[in-house]
Amino acid sequence: MSGTATTTTEAPAPHAQGRIGLPTASALYIAAVLGTGILVLPGLGVEAAGPASILSVVVVLVLSIPLAGTFAALAGRYPDGGGVATFVRLALGDTAARATGYLFLFGVGFGAPVVAALGGEYLASALGLDRGWVAPIGLGFLVVSLVLNLFGLRVSGGVQLGLSALLVAVVVGVIASAAPAVRAENFTPFLPHGWAGVGLGISLFVWAFAGGEAITHIAHEFRNPRRTIVGATVIGISVVGAAYLALQVVTVGVFGAAGAQSEAPLMDLVAVNWPGFGPAVVGGIATIIVLGVLNAYVPAFANLAASLGRDRHLPAWFAKGAEPGAVPRRAIALVAVLNLGYASVFFALGLELETFILIHTAAMVALYFAGMVAAVRLLERGTIGWWMAVVSLVFTGALLALAWQNLLVPATLVVVAVAVTLIRRSRSA
Numbered sequence: 389m390s391g392t393a394t395t396t397t398e399a400p401a402p403h404a405q406g407r408i409g410l411p412t413a414s415a416l417y418i419a420a421v422l423g424t425g426i427l428v429l430p431g432l433g434v435e436a437a438g439p440a441s442i443l444s445v446v447v448v449l450v451l452s453i454p455l456a457g458t459f460a461a462l463a464g465r466y467p468d469g470g471g472v473a474t475f476v477r478l479a480l481g482d483t484a485a486r487a488t489g490y491l492f493l494f495g496v497g498f499g500a501p502v503v504a505a506l507g508g509e510y511l512a513s514a515l516g517l518d519r520g521w522v523a524p525i526g527l528g529f530l531v532v533s534l535v536l537n538l539f540g541l542r543v544s545g546g547v548q549l550g551l552s553a554l555l556v557a558v559v560v561g562v563i564a565s566a567a568p569a570v571r572a573e574n575f576t577p578f579l580p581h582g583w584a585g586v587g588l589g590i591s592l593f594v595w596a597f598a599g600g601e602a603i604t605h606i607a608h609e610f611r612n613p614r615r616t617i618v619g620a621t622v623i624g625i626s627v628v629g630a631a632y633l634a635l636q637v638v639t640v641g642v643f644g645a646a647g648a649q650s651e652a653p654l655m656d657l658v659a660v661n662w663p664g665f666g667p668a669v670v671g672g673i674a675t676i677i678v679l680g681v682l683n684a685y686v687p688a689f690a691n692l693a694a695s696l697g698r699d700r701h702l703p704a705w706f707a708k709g710a711e712p713g714a715v716p717r718r719a720i721a722l723v724a725v726l727n728l729g730y731a732s733v734f735f736a737l738g739l740e741l742e743t744f745i746l747i748h749t750a751a752m753v754a755l756y757f758a759g760m761v762a763a764v765r766l767l768e769r770g771t772i773g774w775w776m777a778v779v780s781l782v783f784t785g786a787l788l789a790l791a792w793q794n795l796l797v798p799a800t801l802v803v804v805a806v807a808v809t810l811i812r813r814s815r816s817a
Contacts, residue, residue: 408610410619415552416606417624419677420599420684422631426559427506427674428741429596429632430639437589438580438645444589445596445636449629451783452597454776455756458763459600460621461773463607464614466766469691469710470699471604472759477699479762486701487805488758492601493692493726495751495798498744500682500727501734504530505741507678514671523735529675530731533682534724537690538717555680558673559631563638566657570641580645591790592742594749596632600624601755602688605695686723693719701808750794751801757784 408416433441459472468474470485472492477485504526512521579585600621610616642660690709694716697706702722709716734744763777788795 408606408616410616410623413603413610413616413620414623416684417600417603417620418552418627419555419680420602420688421597421624422555422559422599422628425593425596426631426635427510427677428502429592430635432592432742432745433589433636434639434643434645436581436592437585439575439578439640440581440586441589441593442633442636442640444586444593445633447586447590448593448597449633451780452600452629453625455760455780455783456600456621456625457776458760458767458773458780459604460618461767461776462759462763463604463617467607467610467613468695469605469608469716470695471607471688471692472601472755472762473692473695473701475604475762475766476758479765480758482699482701483805483809484758485699486696486808487802488755489692489696489701490801490805491751491755491758491798493689493696495801496748496755497689497723497726497730498751498797499748500530500685501526501731501739502741502744502748503678503681503685504727504731505734507674510671510674510678514674526735527728527731529678529682530724530727533679533686534720534727536679536683537686537720538715552680554673554676556627556631558677559635562657563631563634566638566642566660569660570638571644572641574641574644577645587790591749591787591794592745593632594753594787597625597628598749598752599684601752601759602685605688605691686720686727689723689726690716690719693722701805746791746794747797750791751798753784753787753791754795754798754802757781757788760784 430441433444437444462475463471466474466478470477470489473485473489476488505522506526507529508522508524508526509519511517511525512519515521581588603617603620607613607617639657642657693702693706694708694710696702697704697708697719698710706716706719706722708714708718710719733739760777760781764774764781767774767777
């Protein structure tokens with residue numbers, strides 16, 4: 389390929405005979421979005437905003453609906469392993485697509501250590517192990533998810549259906565067990581940290597509702613992509629929204645503005661009425677949750693890496709397996725290096741969860757903004773999808789401004805993408 393890539397304006401061909409139906413697609417969506425956030429975000433939200441963290445959840449939930457709808461509209465029309473990077477390429481060209489792909493693969497990837505650490509934290513607590521076991525257990529989760537995806541979505545997708553069912557069951561169980569301990573006085577003062585706390589809570593809860601974009605990377609594997617992804621999005625956002633709102637209300641109602649007392653707030657909730665027994669159950673289910681989330685994200689990262697290799701934004705060696713129905717094992721190897729590398733740095737340096745969460749969400753918001761700019765250009769003006777894109781563009785622009793302090797990593801990735809273009813042009817001159 390020449391130094392300056394030619395922008396493709398044609399949409400990828402639809403794949404009506406994919407292997408994944410609505411149940412599995414919905415399971416993948418729920419796992420990607422609901423995920424590990426339920427293990428830590430209710431506690432972090434209370435710490436940031438107190439009882440007003442409920443308001444933070446409501447704001448992000450309401451504004452995530454048009455965002456999810458826009459991604460569903462785009463993925464249904466342009467099903468491709470490149471996901472958002474493909475949408476951006478079609479609308480804005482190769483340099484913008486490269487930057488978008490880097491944001492997801494290298495920026496959103498900062499979430500992998502968080503997922504691993506949460507899994508290690510919960511399982512170690514449930515088994516009564518020393519915290520020194522958190523890192524080995526967390527790394528073990530990453531290895532299991534990577535190995536599972538070497539067998540392809542036919543295997544990992546079937547596993548995901550069962551994992552997501554258990555994921556929903558544990559949320560319902562936790563809410564039901566802790567609800568009797570809710571006290572009205574714990575909801576005051578409602579704004580202990582002012583509106584700035586609500587803003588920080590919104591930044592944190594972007595993690596809670598992020599993940600829908602991951603499904604765009606496997607939309608080409610769906611049977612009838614346009615219909616399936618819309619159905620999965622409606623089911624997924626409904627389940628996730630109800631779960632997070634109810635869980636935040638219960639967390640505030642039980643613990644008040646002080647929040648939970650440990651690194652495992654979900655376990656503290658269950659322990660309120662099931663001391664001794666509940667934490668062990670939640671620790672076991674947390675294992676399933678972590679595997680479910682990683683099982684949804686690993687194929688998204690791998691499909692993206694393969695498509696970036698196909699489009700020469702990464703070495704072409706990674707392109708093998710980018711075609712529908714294939715397993716991108718070379719790309720999975722790259723994902724393994726990134727995930728295990730990030731996690732090793734995280735554990736070795738003893739970094740804070742919030743640091744990696746904010747880097748992850750900042751990269752995610754930048755990715756969303758690029759995707760919404762592309763949507764406004766690609767979707768037919770005046771349609772419902774186009775209006776959802778316009779609303780989402782304003783929303784993600786506001787989130788981008790809110791996350792300005794955490795944009796160093798995303799900005800660096802964009803600079804690298806532009807530098808690659810300049811180097812290619814200079815070589816072809």
